Amino acid sequence: MSKFKLKRQRRFKIEVVPNMHAYAAERRNTRTQQEVEDYQKFEKLLALFAVCFKWADMPSAMHIIGNIANVVTATAMEW
Secondary structure (H helix, E strand, O other), X not given: OHHHHHHHHHHHHHHHHHHXXXXXXXXXXXXXXXXXXXXXXXXXXXXXXXXXXXXXXXXXXXXXXXXXXXXXXXXXHHO
């Protein structure tokens, strides 16, 4: 589990986050209101995922991971 988590965490940090920030900066002057709201939701998810990655490092995190999945799913459904 740890290798998988670390692989995804690294990719998230070096690909997803920087690409979304670059896209937002590039579109800063031409974004629609919907895009602004979507980006704000993305920023909230970044904070959530940062916590999820920390929890996944805990030795007895299996029960926590189930709760994380529920939170992520509920947030995704909001989108």
